[in-house]
Amino acid sequence: MRSSARYPSAVAGLDETCQVALLKTFLEDQELMELAQSCAPELVAIGTPLGLPRGLKCLETVCQCCNARGPRKTGREAELELARLGISCFFTSKGSIIKNLVYRGIELKAKLQQQGQIVVETFPHATKVMLFGDNVPPKNSTRSLAYWREQLPLLVKGLDKCLEQLDKNSCDALLNAYTGLLHCQRRTEVLGNAAEGQVVVPRQEH
Numbered sequence: 001m002r003s004s005a006r007y008p009s010a011v012a013g014l015d016e017t018c019q020v021a022l023l024k025t026f027l028e029d030q031e032l033m034e035l036a037q038s039c040a041p042e043l044v045a046i047g048t049p050l051g052l053p054r055g056l057k058c059l060e061t062v063c064q065c066c067n068a069r070g071p072r073k074t075g076r077e078a079e080l081e082l083a084r085l086g087i088s089c090f091f092t093s094k095g096s097i098i099k100n101l102v103y104r105g106i107e108l109k110a111k112l113q114q115q116g117q118i119v120v121e122t123f124p125h126a127t128k129v130m131l132f133g134d135n136v137p138p139k140n141s142t143r144s145l146a147y148w149r150e151q152l153p154l155l156v157k158g159l160d161k162c163l164e165q166l167d168k169n170s171c172d173a174l175l176n177a178y179t180g181l182l183h184c185q186r187r188t189e190v191l192g193n194a195a196e197g198q199v200v201v202p203r204q205e206h
């Protein structure tokens with residue numbers, strides 16, 4: 001998802017056989033909500049932080065809403081757990097460079113829940129590392145898109161006809177949807193705590 005409705009956000013849907021059922025973009029939250037209403041998915045997986053560290057009510061540096069006592073809290077427990085697993089991520093904290101994206105995610109989660117959807121937070125980079133190891137090309141590298149166009153059809157059925165139209169955002173949307181499907185199949189781990197928002201990652205199957 002993008003931080004603003006000025007840029008298209010990617011959304012992907014998978015059916016229970018892991019066949020791609022939906023691959024498109026949206027601008028306004030309302031479009032996604034209508035899509036969710038008409039598709040009635042079992043689960044919506046959003047690959048964006050969907051909660052704030054305990055004690056914070058916003059991410060503004062000028063606001064004093066973090067605890068005056070004790071050290072300033074940086075990052076959510078889920079993010080600390082990701083870091084311990086060797087998976088790099090943005091720590092949700094005051095002045096975060098992705099704060100507008102976090103606000104949008106939190107609001108969208110609330111709106112989807114109000115209309116009855118079950119929403120989980122995923123993190124595409126964590127999904128990539130858990131499924132493919134540490135050697136996945138970084139998202140902004142030139143190799144990245146070619147790599148995922150090659151790998152995703154091994155996970156998701158029915159992509160052969162739309163490989164050329166896949167960009168890095170739709171690849172991430174597919175990875176989020178895939179993680180959501182794994183969650184429905186109880187093949188995930190849930191990091192962090194409910195108060196701050198948990199992150200669902202694929203369980204490593206040995």
Ligand SMILES: [Zn+2]
Nearest residue numbers: 057058063065
């Ligand atoms: Zn505040």
